[in-house]
Amino acid sequence: MRAFWSMVRANIRMSVRNRTALFWNLAFPAIFILIFGAVFGNDAGITFDVAVAGEPSPTRDIALDALRANDAFDVSTGATDAELAALEDGERDLVLVFGAPGAGHVPGQVSAAPLDLYSDATDGPNEAVVIGAVRQVLTGALGQGPPLAITERRLSSEAISFIDFFVPGILAMSLMNSGVIGLSTAFVTYRERGILRRIRVTPFPLGRFILARVVSQLLVAVAQSLILAGMASLLFDLTIRGNPLVILTVIVTGSLAFLAIGFAISSFARNTESAASYANLVTFPMLFLSGVFFSVDSAPAWLQPITRLLPLRYLVDALRDPMNRGRGFESIWLDLLVLGATFAVAMVIAIRFFRWDARPS
Incomplete structure (x- = not known):
């Protein structure tokens, strides 16, 4: 039995001395854990650059406050043309452009606040993620308030697969x-x-x-x-x-x-x-x-x-x-x-x- 455990110890020493095996068996999985843990392990650390533009209104103010209160968004405000240019340059993930209150109102119906969501069709998987996240926040913030007439628009007519x-x-x-x-x-x-x-x-x-x-x-x-x-x-x-x-x-x-x-x-x-x-x-x-x-x-x-x-x-x-x-x-x-x-x-x-x-x- 003593010879058996001596052989076990010898094999362990050989394994420890094999740097290549140590890398693939220990360091490589550890790198996976560290990298994916850093990127995905804390959802609160993921941020999207979102801009709010368009006509001022109570609905826009509520949406702006809700987005700013969410750590997933880095929110900025500015003129519509400037924010759309920033989106085209890759500095924004999404631009929310609010229309004038009552625009498109149909007599006899509750007036919906028009909102255009501008995204970059060449942004790959990020596009769908940020649009879904913003829609979820807006639904929670304005669920009992005035309805939104949301239109999704793309800077590029051809989305990438x-x-x-x-x-x-x-x-x-x-x-x-x-x-x-x-x-x-x-x-x-x-x-x-x-x-x-x-x-x-x-x-x-x-x-x-x-x-x-x-x-x-x-x-x-x-x-x-x-x-x-x-x-x-x-x-x-x-x-x-x-x-x-x-x-x-x-x-x-x-x-x-x-x-x-x-x-x-x-x-x-x-x-x-x-x-x-x-x-x-x-x-x-x-x-x-x-x-x-x-x-x-x-x-x-x-x-x-x-x-x-x-x-x-x-x-x-x-x-x-x-x-x-x-x-x-x-x-x-x-x-x-x-x-x-x-x-x-x-x-x-x-x-x-x-x-x-x-x-x-």
Whole structure:
């Protein structure tokens, strides 16, 4: 029996020393709990940017007070044109425009207060959520008061489907994984097998070897993006509204940024196992905090600055704007600038700590 428990202890020690197994068995589920708990665990922390505009009236005042009393809404007021412009720029989730009291009154009937709910049809799943939440608050606040004649209006006549919203995020995820995980493990493998050391003593410049790897990864990234988008178009009627040149520029810039991150990780990793662990540690938080699967615009306020530190957030936004909204470089220049800066910083780090030979374990 003593030998049995000695074997149990030995197996536990081996499990604890296996960093890759520890990551997948403990750290990975813990990251899921932390991320989804932060985003969804406290509904009171989720906020929508809602604006109230239109003609002043007692009904509007009641609705305004009810919305302000609800922590789910960040409420602003202003002129109708200004608030609709803010909605178009993505600064508002919904704009409530109240009509003049008695407008549309039919003799012999109780006068209903006209209310137009303006939303952005390209806002994906958020659109239905915020409209439903506002309707619920208005029903509770005005249930015994004057009726509302609510009309839902959209800035864009063409609403995006879930697949339209989903595919840009998947393309961004694919580019991230290909660059960070693919390149980091590949270069560490080259180092472990002595390939980099052998190239160093040949006439072939190492810089060209690295450049060849980067160019091949870029070509693969473009090809896989075309394949995924084509599959979604054929099977699920994906609609791409933007200029293909803009989208291609985003794909190349984003791919370069994450290739540089993968190169930087390979400079620090001792072996392939540690490279995979570091790469997963970098990619998984970004995967769930960058809007790949769901919009993070309505995430808790304290989480918003964190999401803005993640390069994948900018790649997702830079793909969704042209693909979903048909916008050009004027709308995504900041996203491209951040991705370019990410590439530059990661490359400086990678070159500074680059090693030809594997470190002893």
